[in-house]
Amino acid sequence: MLTELHEAATPTCEAQHCERPLGEPALVFETEAGRREAHECTCGAVTVTVVKSESSR
Known part of the structure; x- marks a missing residue:
């Protein structure tokens, strides 16, 4: 679901x-x-998102 x-x-x-x-x-x-994604914004900052895999919960 997540x-x-x-x-x-x-x-x-x-x-x-x-x-x-x-x-x-x-x-x-x-x-x-899980999965980690690095997103670069036009302002120059980098935001990292993290999603745990179903098996690691």
Whole structure:
């Protein structure tokens, strides 16, 4: 369920006073523990999202 929610959600920039919506990740790293995505905003900040895999819960 959380994976489905993550796929439907649009990440936003975490920089102070920004909150722009972020597009496709610039970097994706996947392990047995889950998926990490690095998103670069036009403001220059990088936001990392983490989703645990179903098997690691």
